[in-house]
Amino acid sequence: MLTLTCPCCGVTVEETELAPGGEAHLKRFGPGSTDAEFETYMFARKNPKGVHFERWRHAYGCGKWFLAARCTVSWEVFGTYPAQTTEPPAELIAKIKEKRPGWEGWK
């Protein structure tokens, strides 16, 4: 079973305590944006086979949203971090690059 550490309350919990929220770091587009921008924001997803940055909510715990870097093939979790950021922390990216030398980066 997938386990993640909630960076807000610090506990490591099983997946049943969490609610998945899809791809992280999407740039939000609203009124005034072009059709293509809005479509990309709403629907186009990286859906990588490998390192994935994603949103989770500690639904049956502190209730807070947080972000995680996880491999979609092996389920290896590289790290979790608070949601109040527009890009992953530098040290987490360095850690993933060390573990996955061929990784093309998060963008």
Next chain:
Amino acid sequence: MRRYSIFAVAREALRYHSGWEKAWASPEPKKRYDVIVVGAGGHGLATAYYLGKVHGIKNVAIIEKGWLGGGNTGRNTTIIRSNYLQDPSAAIYEKARSLYEGLSQDLNYNVMFSPRGLLMLAQSEHEMRGYKRTVYANNLQNVETRWIEPKEVKKLVPILNIAGPRYPVLGALLQEKGGTARHDAVAWGYARACSDMGMDLLQNTEVTGVRTAGGKVVGVDTTRGSIDCGKLAIVVAGHSSVLAGMAGFRLPIESMALQAWVSEPIKPTIDVVVMANLVHGYMSQSDKGELVIGGGTDGFNNYSQRGSWHHVEETTRALIETFPVISRLKMLRQWGGIVDMTGDRSPILSKTPVDGIFVNCGWGTGGFKAIPGSGFAMAELVAKGYSPLAAEFGMHRFKEGQFIDESVAAGVAH
């Protein structure tokens, strides 16, 4: 190809079955094909089959990284139905269901299509209204379904607990022409027919790159070398985003795990397919006697062909409440497949930003039932550039907001 028949069985019985041919050939790849289909699952093979049969395009290769029918085609719960709410869905799924009726004769391969009837239980007021509405819609779409009251449900499925207490059965949507088929046989039958038409089935051949020139596809790189093509059809379900990435565009798709499992074999217990969408489980009995059970997808992106244990637990728990008689059964096997989910839970059959590349994906949790119709429409789209059955399933619908919203139309479990 030697046809299968009662005479063939009798002939072979007299000579120790020494005369059966291989069902399909395993050739070396050619330099170039008119059309390359990536993915030898049901949808890919059906696409190739109808390209040859209906449109006369037979210089075709079907490339498969594993073995044919080894992905979701061999992992689903084999349910066939067409009781969808939206018109475009009903059209393509009903086309598929009607093709299933004659598929064994068409392919000269017994796909064991069993139109045993399919029930979708209504266990809340909301579901009851929703399914009644679907029945009205189906009647307008020439899809035969009807609403039945709890008494008739109990008569059709005596092992069903209709009294509740938590989820009393308030009635059901019945599609008498729905049912099941043998999933492997569907892939094998199409593969044999494709091979017979001279198409090349390239198994254990993984596509590693898509080559384009001036915005047009020219070929693919594979683990068995480069192969040129005129057109490319990407029909790879859970790996659609990976292939699209190679071709340089993005799809509105997320890959997730969907699991299924079977019980130990028991005597005939249930002779229809039952779907309980409120508690999110569905069950039928295979010809071997195993109860075939499926539930919902996991909620997170996944390429690992295994899912979360708690979904198995939740679905089994829900089905035990619905069918108390199964509570002592042992579960025999459990497995997962990677399904390609779109935002509106409807498939994508579409041209792409790259000229000559077509995608058929997004069937999500309900692709098996659609295989013949999907292949038929996709073949037309690839051959002619337009298919009336596929027209509304284009990628443009996400930009234009023309969704075919089956997720709202109670199509949660397929």
